[in-house]
Amino acid sequence: MAPKVLVSDKLSETAVQIFRDRGIEVDFRPELGKDKDKLAEVIGSYDGLAIRSATKVTEKLLENAPNLKVVGRAGIGVDNVDRVAASKKGVIVMNTPFGNMITTAEHAIAMMFAVARQIPEASASTHAGKWEKSKFMGVELTSKTLGVIGAGNIGGIVCDRARGLKMKVIAYDPFLSEEKADQMGVEKVELDTLLKRADFITLHVPLTDSTRNILSRDALEQTKKGVRIINCARGGLIDEEALAELIKSGHVAGAALDVFAVEPATDNPLFGLPNVVCTPHLGASTTEAQENVALQVAEQMSDYLLTGAVQNALNMPSVTAEEAKTMGPWIKLADHLGAFIGQMTDEPIQEINILYDGIAAEMNLDALNCAAVAGILKASNPDVNMVSAPVIAKDRGMKIATTNQAQAGVFEGYIKIIVRTDARERSIAGTVFSDGKPRFIQIKGINIDAEIGEHMIYTTNEDVPGIIGTLGHTMGKHGINIANFTLGRKESKGEAIALLYVDDAVPANVLEELSGTGLFQQVKPLQFTLG
The missing domain is CATH 3.30.1330.90 (D-3-phosphoglycerate dehydrogenase; domain 3)
Structure with a gap:
């Protein structure tokens, strides 16, 4: 009997077709992602559940899913999945960490350019009919020191792009070996060294107990005067109140943030401050990335249901x-x-x-x-x-x-x-x-x-x-x-x-x-x- 998969969020038709082409029965019902009661009614007959961010995979939902074997998240973040409950029920939770790596890394680079040259404010001023050329004095990236916190998949791409811009790259990552750092052409340093030396700091780590508030008030006060900070990783990595105060005092020259401690971010201490660039969690929002993660999750789920291969699982060792x-x-x-x-x-x-x-x-x-x-x-x-x-x-x-x-x-x-x-x-x-x-x-x-x-x-x-x-x-x-x-x-x-x-x-x-x-x-x- 063919495995059966429910797609309860908006995935591309190409991704849905992958399931069909692999011999898997698939129901494409994106409206169920926002209807938890209806989803709970039907989930019991499915072996797999493909989602984005709208569907909430809770302990209660899992109790109604006796046949469920795998949940596939088209994207990196799985905050909408109760991984502990899934593990106890024996359900694999997969994500797609590589489908939007380039897109997220490019957004970080774009945000760095934007804050270095005050592009959003200059654009708004020009649209308003002003010609304030002397007001928007920026800085070059060439020869500046970029401090990368987290040199994994996305951080590694940022390091590579920054070196292409002729920046000096230093990286803090407890899992980065000296040999790997040499291969990447970056200097491995401790966090306190990075804070003192970096002209720009960009974050590329997940939000965990050890990384939460990694740029705390104390850490931010250790930074070089005139530093610019970019965060396209996760909200909660920066003390936003402290960052706002240091921007007002002039110690921090600017910041560019795509993620916030509370999202949707409709009110934040950083809003309205000079040379603070804000975007609404757009890191993975390109046509290519959205398609890539959808195709990837369909392939991964199909591989598991048909062959037992496990890729990018968050609660089980991967098996090719x-x-x-x-x-x-x-x-x-x-x-x-x-x-x-x-x-x-x-x-x-x-x-x-x-x-x-x-x-x-x-x-x-x-x-x-x-x-x-x-x-x-x-x-x-x-x-x-x-x-x-x-x-x-x-x-x-x-x-x-x-x-x-x-x-x-x-x-x-x-x-x-x-x-x-x-x-x-x-x-x-x-x-x-x-x-x-x-x-x-x-x-x-x-x-x-x-x-x-x-x-x-x-x-x-x-x-x-x-x-x-x-x-x-x-x-x-x-x-x-x-x-x-x-x-x-x-x-x-x-x-x-x-x-x-x-x-x-x-x-x-x-x-x-x-x-x-x-x-x-x-x-x-x-x-x-x-x-």
Whole structure:
């Protein structure tokens, strides 16, 4: 059955056609974005929801969307999506951070020119029939120092354009390495250095707890006299009251803002001040950008719904289409290993340690971690998936650690999960064979080679005669066919295990009969999702 997507905001017809061309059923109903009650009525039948800014994806809406798998935002900002609620419901939230990068960067450069040459005021004066040529004395950009706060995707483009204008570019970004800074042709500095040296300061960071009010009153007072400030990133990064006062005092020569702490901004302390250029959040407002983000979100959502590829997700590791193909068996293995642990563990898990060996260690470990943790948690909550698993594990206080190592052993690669509770430690390892099928290769330190089936029985016992016969006889007596039978032991007469892959679920009375023989310390039915 084809996936079904609802477009509840205004996306281009070309973007809607992408869904159709990919074989996805799509309903284009942009009027629903502003009708939350009607949207809640219909959302239950959709696998995907494509939006812009009008649609509000709230916890209440998500409660009415049992089939929803992905929300795609055509644009960068996702303030209109409750990401925590979406994660708990296992819904991927995607945005399109690259579709409007150039447009936003160009707007920042345009705003810098505008405030450097007082273009809006000069234009208004000339339109009014005045000829105040001497009043609008600007400054050149050439040879001036531009301080870029945030040198990521958009900030990086601004750096490149500014260097083309022969500006000296310095950048503050905790995630910018010296090597990357050298490649970009910028000087990496600390924030206090940037504030003291920059003739122009432009912001290109998201609004987070660490960046909120990054240009505080104290920071603004540290700036060079005559500085000009540009913000086309997010409102809330600047103390607007303090900036207004410093403009009035003459310390700050001008500012250009496309974003404000409160939007729509109909009243602001910066409005009406000399050499303050204001635009109504136009950073992404070009024909090309609006089309690009719409096309991009349609492609991303289609890829996920059809192939499992995850791009630009905000609540799950990204997995490319190529990774989805090559990693598919390993993601399934991680899920099976976790499912074994989850079904075997009744008490609360405190720690999950995941070891990746050989070729497994070279894969997308974040995605594999999500699959393993999801497998563990499904035993107690079947609705858990790779999106919701990390959130639920955190809520339960589970500590998750990852180790990767070069190939150590006969297998090209393997995954091992060790969990700890108050009572015990439990471990299992597995690999993927050349046939693409996951296998269990070790349980409790005992080496095995077990094919994984939908229905299995796990037993522990002392290594004594009669185990195989008892298992085979009991299954046969009750008409249960054994597809695969695996044994393992640590040493002769020591601890031993058995894994039976059977065609059908084993009834409780058969399990009780096996336990009643006195040969087994543990008899546990297991179930795995193979599809």
